[in-house]
Structure formats: structure tokens, C-alpha cells
Amino acid sequence: MVVLHVKRGDDHVFLYETSVNTATDTVIRELVSVFNGRLKVQRICMEMEELAEHGTMLPEQMRQLNDDQIEELHLKDEWADKCIPMGGFTFNKDPLCRRNGQQPNEAMRKVLEKAMADAKAMIDKNLCKTNTVLTLKIVEEALNILRGAVMIVYPMKLPPHDTIQMEFINMEDLTGTQASKEVIEPSKAQLWFAGHQVLPGKLLKDYLGSNDKTKVVVKLNQLGEGPPGREQVVNEQLRRQMMAANFKRQEELKLSSII
Missing domain, CATH: 1.20.5 (Single alpha-helices involved in coiled-coils or other helix-helix interfaces)
Structure with a gap:
């Protein structure tokens, strides 16, 4: 099997194993799925850090409002009493006013923290240095670890508007965020090898040759970015x-x- 050392710009991202007889369409689609899947794991972990500190996310109309504004507008978080973390909570106000401040207890925070550490380790780009390949199955396992930890702490599930919950059901809205600039749109994805674009409709060996026991550097980008x-x-x-x-x-x- 050929090992593809995938880069995005100058950033080493992951190693992926495939065959030179695989269709280029399949390779590009799989690489983009793994790449975007890694980003999803990272985004969820960032939000889970906030979840462990400040509880579930407030409804959209209450975010970024201070207590006086919320009282003046007669707004209430209807999900606060429905989504209480297992074992109860202590109040830890969110300075960003995004989450309701119902911090899970220490034991439940440790459940979330361990899940985040395990998931991050599974998709760490430093795995490139140890010649450890990444697969879509591994990315999905990392997501399942995160999902399972959240279900332990919040058996009644998170509010439907919570960013983490939306990520889990693939309904996240990244419009206007930095994260949206990092994701590669599958329909615009491009793969490059040795300064040449790997075009759909061919086999990988048309670009890499027939040696199925080699390791090469390839680069992912998307339409409009120009050759890497x-x-x-x-x-x-x-x-x-x-x-x-x-x-x-x-x-x-x-x-x-x-x-």
C-alpha cells in the first residue's frame, strides 16, 4: 500500500494509506473527509472545554447579553432545568455570556477532559512523525468517544441549539467563522503531487507510478487557491x-x- 503524507500548505496534517490502483476521485473524497473530520473533532473539543467550565449553551437570543439586559427583556433559558449535568452543578459564570454557567462537578469534568485528550491524540498531526496512518474510521471513533462522554455527563442530551449537539448531528453553521475558512468544500477540493494536479477520472498510479510500496507527499487545497x-x-x-x-x-x- 502507498502512504500519502498529506499537507495543507506547509502544515503536515496526516498520513493516509491507499493503493495506487485506487481511482483518484475516491482518494480525493476520502482525504477531504478525513481532513474535515479532524477539524470537526478539534472544534468539538474546543467547545467541550467551555462546556466543562460553563455548562450548556444559552439560546441564541440570550447570548452576549448581561444579566440586566436578560431581565429587562424577560428572557429565560428554558433548557437550563432540562439539561442539568449528572451529579449536579456549581455556578461558574461564562465571561463571554455564551453558556449558562452550570458547571458540571469535578468527576464529570474529568470524564469530558479524558475524552477530549483521547480524541485529540487519535488525530494529532504529530502522528506523522511516528509513521502512524489515519483513517476515516479512526476519526469516527474519536467523534464517538466525544459523543459518549457528553451522553454520560448529559444523559438527557444537550440543548438542540448547543454548538456541540449541532456538530454531532452534522448541522453546524460555520458561516462567518474562522473555522469556515479551514474546511475544504468537497466539490472544490484539489489534490496535488510534485507540482501537478491529480485530476479526477484517473487512477492514482497515473501520477505515482506502479510502485505500491512507497511514501509520497501530496497537498490538499481547493479551487481558487492556486497551485500549492x-x-x-x-x-x-x-x-x-x-x-x-x-x-x-x-x-x-x-x-x-x-x-
């Missing part, structure tokens, strides 16, 4: 070694000319 930069022929560590050797040689030549 070429990989450096010499990596940074080797470049520094070459510069040091050249400097040493120049110093030796200077010394010999003086003598």
Missing part, C-alpha cells in the same frame, strides 16, 4: 548542516591562505 508551493528539495535541517559545513570550509581556506 513546491516542496523544498533540501529540508531545513539538512540546509543548516550544509551551511555550517560551507562556513567551516571557508574558514579553513582563509586560515590556509594566511599561513
